[in-house]
Amino acid sequence: xxxxxxxxxxxxxxxxxxxxxxxxxxxxxxxxxxxxxxxxxxxxxxxxxxxxxxxxxxxxxxxxxxxxxxxxxxxxxxxxxxxxxxxxxxxxxxxxxxxxxxxxxxxxxxxxxxxxxxxxxxxxxxxxxxxxxxxxxxxxxxxxxxxxxxxxxxxxxxxxxxxxxxxxxxxxxxxxxxxxxxxxxxxxxxxxxxxxxxxxxxxxxxxxxxxxxxxxxxxxxxxxxxxxxxxxxxxxxxxxxxxxxxxxxxxxxxxxxxxxxxxxxxxxxxxxxxxxxxxxxxxxxxxxxxxxxxxxxxxxxxxxxxxxxxxxxxxxxx
Amino acid sequence: xxxxxxxxxxxxxxxxxxxxxxxxxxxxxxxxxxxxxxxxxxxxxxxxxxxxxxxxxxxxxxxxxxxxxxxxxxxxxxxxxxxxxxxxxxxxxxxxxxxxxxxxxxxxxxxxxxxxxxxxxxxxxxxxxxxxxxxxxxxxxxxxxxxxxxxxxxxxxxxxxxxxxxxxxxxxxxxxxxxxxxxxxxxxxxxxxxxxxxxxxxxxxxxxxxxxxxxxxxxxxxxxxxxxxxxxxxxxxxxxxxxxxxxxxxxxxxxxxxxxxxxxxxxxxxxxxxx
Numbered sequence: 001x002x003x004x005x006x007x008x009x010x011x012x013x014x015x016x017x018x019x020x021x022x023x024x025x026x027x028x029x030x031x032x033x034x035x036x037x038x039x040x041x042x043x044x045x046x047x048x049x050x051x052x053x054x055x056x057x058x059x060x061x062x063x064x065x066x067x068x069x070x071x072x073x074x075x076x077x078x079x080x081x082x083x084x085x086x087x088x089x090x091x092x093x094x095x096x097x098x099x100x101x102x103x104x105x106x107x108x109x110x111x112x113x114x115x116x117x118x119x120x121x122x123x124x125x126x127x128x129x130x131x132x133x134x135x136x137x138x139x140x141x142x143x144x145x146x147x148x149x150x151x152x153x154x155x156x157x158x159x160x161x162x163x164x165x166x167x168x169x170x171x172x173x174x175x176x177x178x179x180x181x182x183x184x185x186x187x188x189x190x191x192x193x194x195x196x197x198x199x200x201x202x203x204x205x206x207x208x209x210x211x212x213x214x215x216x217x218x219x220x221x222x223x224x225x226x227x228x229x230x231x232x233x234x235x236x237x238x239x240x241x242x243x244x245x246x247x248x249x250x251x252x253x254x255x256x257x258x259x260x261x262x263x264x265x266x267x268x269x270x271x272x273x274x275x276x277x278x279x280x281x282x283x284x285x286x287x288x289x290x291x292x293x294x295x296x297x298x299x300x301x302x303x304x305x306x307x308x309x310x311x312x313x314x315x316x317x318x
Numbered sequence: 319x320x321x322x323x324x325x326x327x328x329x330x331x332x333x334x335x336x337x338x339x340x341x342x343x344x345x346x347x348x349x350x351x352x353x354x355x356x357x358x359x360x361x362x363x364x365x366x367x368x369x370x371x372x373x374x375x376x377x378x379x380x381x382x383x384x385x386x387x388x389x390x391x392x393x394x395x396x397x398x399x400x401x402x403x404x405x406x407x408x409x410x411x412x413x414x415x416x417x418x419x420x421x422x423x424x425x426x427x428x429x430x431x432x433x434x435x436x437x438x439x440x441x442x443x444x445x446x447x448x449x450x451x452x453x454x455x456x457x458x459x460x461x462x463x464x465x466x467x468x469x470x471x472x473x474x475x476x477x478x479x480x481x482x483x484x485x486x487x488x489x490x491x492x493x494x495x496x497x498x499x500x501x502x503x504x505x506x507x508x509x510x511x512x513x514x515x516x517x518x519x520x521x522x523x524x525x526x527x528x529x530x531x532x533x534x535x536x537x538x539x540x541x542x543x544x545x546x547x548x549x550x551x552x553x554x555x556x557x558x559x560x561x562x563x564x565x566x567x568x569x570x571x572x573x574x575x576x577x578x579x580x581x582x583x584x585x586x587x588x589x590x591x592x593x
Contacts, residue, residue, distance in 0.1 A: 028457070052453060052488070060446045060480035067450020070428070070435070072381070073457075075450075090443060090477070098429050098437040 007171040010164040010201070011107045013146025015039025018076060020151050022047055027154070028068055030054055030077040032061050038078035038107040038164070058083050062090035062102070069100035074154060081106025081122035081163050088128055095159045096132045103153045104129075109139070109163035110252030111280060111297050112202045117287035122163075123280045126200075127257025129161040130230045136160035136183065137230040139251075139259075141204035142171045144178040145187075149227060152183050163201065165252075167290055170205050172225060186233040192220025195308045195315075196244040200226050200259050203250040203278070203299060210250075210304035221308065232262050238271065246274040246315035248307045252299055255279035274314035276307035319537065327536045333403055334364040334536070335592060338565045340399035340412055342588045345579040348416040351424070354575040356396035358500040358533070358560035359467060363400055365539040366465055366496070370547055375406050378432040382462050385451045387436040389444020390469035390498065391425035392577070397434060398422045406433045442475025444468065445495065449485050452493040452553075463547070466495045471503035473514050479524075485553040486525035493553040494546045495521075498533065500562035502573050521555045533558025566591055 019042055021027045029051045035041040044051040054061035058079055065075035084091070084106040095102045109122050129137050136156055140146035146164055153160050172189065173181070181187055186198070190211050199207035204225045211221040222244055224236065240247070247267070249260035260277035267275055280297055294300060319327070337360050345351035366386070367373075373383045388397050398415065401407040407421070414420035423430045425439030436447050448466035455462045472478065485493050497517060501508050508514065518528040527549045531542045539558065546554040562576070563569025566588040569580075580588055 050457070054484060055480075055487075057477075057480035057484065059442075059477040060449075060484055063443045063446030063477070063481075064450035064453065064484070067387075067447040067452075068454045069450075070447070071385075071451050071454035071458075073454050089440060090446075093437070093440040094443050094447065098427070 006168060008143035009166055009168045010140050010143055010146035011039045011166060013140065013143035014078070014105050014107070014150050014162065014164050015042045017147045017150030018043040019046065021076070021154060024074065024154060026072060026074045028052065028073045028075050030061050030065050030075055032056060032058050032079040032083065034079050037080070038105060040078050058087040059090045062087045063094045065102040066094045066098070066100050069102050074101055074103070076103045076105065078105035078107060080120065081109035081125045082120055084161070085122065085125060085128065091159070092132050096135050099134055099158050101158055103160045103162070105162045105164060107164045108166045110165060110201060111285045111293050111299060112252050112290055113166050114290040114293060115287050118284040121285040123254045123285065124257070125161070125163055126229050126253050126259065127261060130257065130262060134158045135230065136228070138183060138228050139163040139200040140227050141201055141225050142169055142173060144171055144173045144175065145181055145225070145227060148178045148181045149183055156183060165202055169202050172204050172208070181227070184228050184231050184233060186236040187225040187227060188222065189225055190221060190223040192222050193243055194220045195246050195248060195312050196222040196224060196240040197248045197250060197304060197308060198224045198226040198259060198263060199250040200229065202252050206299070206301040207250050207304055209301035210308065213301065213305050214308055219308065219312065226259055229259055229262055232266060234266060237263070237266055241267070241271040241273055246311040248276050248278065248304060248311050250278040250304050253279055255281055274311045276311040278303045278307050327540065330364050330368045330536050330540070333368060334361050336403055337364060337396065337399035339589060339592045340402055341395040342566065342580060342585060342592065344395050344398065344412040344415040344422070346585040347413045349579050350416055351395055351579055352392040352577050353395065353579065354502065354562040354569055354572070355390060355393040355469060355498065355500065357564045357566065357569065358562045359390065359393050359498040360396045360399065361534050361536060362496050362498065362539055362558050363396055363467065365536060365543055367400055367404065369540055370543055371465065373433070375404050378406065382460055384462050385435045385448065385464045387444045387448040387451070387464065387466040388426045388434070388438055389466055390441065390472060391438020394422070394424065394426045397426050401431070401433045441469070441472035442477040445478055445481040448493055449481050449490055452490040453488060455492055463492045463494065466493070468495055468497045470497055470499045470501060470514065470517060471508060473497070473517060474512050482521060482524045482526065490553045491550055495553070495555040497555060497557050498560055499557050500560045502562040502571070502576060504576050506573050518555070518557045525552055527552055527554040528557065530557040530559065533560035534564055
């Protein structure tokens with residue numbers, strides 16, 4: 001892996017992906033007055049005739065997208081992650097139930113969003129969309145992977161939800177390594193036999209930092225960028241359950257129902273090994289500087305290190 | 319009205335009568351379903367399919383067909399009765415209504431039934447879906463037109479007004495709506511539950527073309543549909559004043575038959591009245 005660089009936020013990757021997707025004339029973009037934030041604005045500038053402003057009306061946007069999908073278009077509809085939730089039933093009944101290929105992007109996901117406070121910090125989106133049949137759920141960690149994975153959505157059947165985030169983060173990929181990414185396949189960033197850390201979104205960087213710290217203690221970690229929450233890469237889970245014997249999950253999302261929840265469901269019914277979860281522990285966020293907030297809520301590399309040590313101890317004790 | 323026109327109206331009225339019998343039969347067979355709102359909407363639906371709507375019963379997925387979006391999806395018996403009378407569905411399909419594996423799902427579903435363009439069941443969503451179809455047609459420079467059947471009760475949903483606003487803003491002049499104004503919703507009369515008032519005026523205030531008709535006068539409905547087809551500026555709404563349960567005496571204007579099937583005794587009376 002080359003030296004990481006600070007890149008754009010994952011929402012920037014979404015914006016770039018839409019421009020690449022424009023080559024397919026079926027692609028249309030829907031916005032709900034947040035195009036400048038979700039970065040669909042770049043598509044609008046280049047393709048105003050294929051961009052539809054829906055105003056501040058998310059429920060209508062979801063069903064307009066559904067109608068367009070039924071008419072042969074491939075709609076990409078975006079707003080803040082939290083506001084997609086307002087239209088949850090529209091997504092469930094109007095898009096997913098008939099299996100229409102509408103691709104929803106919720107930007108500004110997670111506590112990482114920062115100073116706007118708890119009303120803007122979606123911490124349950126991955127859980128609710130994961131519960132919908134036929135839905136693909138993606139949460140990339142940086143701009144390059146967001147761009148690559150968004151472009152791949154064109155090739156999948158049925159609806160999808162992609163969560164992007166507001167703030168810039170350290171890149172986990174470069175222009176070459178991003179080409180290895182594939183929806184539904186966990187991306188192994190580091191390999192070690194003591195514990196497997198599965199992270200998504202902004203917590204992937206923290207997982208890599210934790211791995212560095214732990215290696216100084218002689219603990220070797222596998223770190224996986226689990227950018228696809230659904231469908232879950234159970235082949236990888238199965239393999240790492242054998243080689244590592246204990247897991248940690250790390251996500252800027254509630255520990256209820258997200259990546260940790262998905263891992264827990266699989267482990268419980270397939271391979272009951274220890275899992276420690278790092279995530280938002282059944283609470284709302286608050287306003288604050290992103291770094292301060294992540295510490296306040298417990299979304300840090302230190303928290304991942306602690307969780308890894310506990311998971312390893314549980315494995316050794318069993 | 320000349321002789322040919324009179325004959326055409328009589329044919330449509332006869333088709334609506336046969337549809338009404340299907341509606342009663344299939345809800346009775348299922349022991350469930352929504353006869354009241356099906357009987358109120360059926361005249362408008364027959365008028366639409368019998369005159370202007372472009373579709374091909376041998377190729378229900380024809381890309382450039384006009385779309386009919388049944389937003390009040392619980393009135394599915396009206397849709398299935400119509401598809402039966404047009405030869406898309408068999409009598410046995412109607413009699414399997416609401417049973418496991420049936421092509422006649424409880425609420426209309428585009429993935430289960432040929433000739434159904436929208437998966438409904440949750441009120442307030444169909445107009446937005448129709449708008450999506452309308453905007454796509456315009457992008458494709460297609461002549462296809464989009465008709466949406468709304469219940470008056472579902473105009474209580476906020477999403478309807480999001481779509482009403484957006485349709486005019488985006489100049490969806492290929493979008494037409496019929497509102498089945500039967501004044502009864504699930505629990506009771508709208509006047510008891512939540513009266514919407516002047517629906518037409520509300521649509522007009524958002525820039526829509528609006529006409530009000532007697533939703534059980536076949537000639538008036540046909541006229542209004544033909545008027546709607548000539549509007550080139552903005553979207554169009556037809557407010558069809560109807561009677562819930564129309565055609566079956568004990569169901570007419572009776573909130574009880576919003577979502578209740580006729581029993582063995584009632585089905586005999588109903589079929590007698592419709593024969």
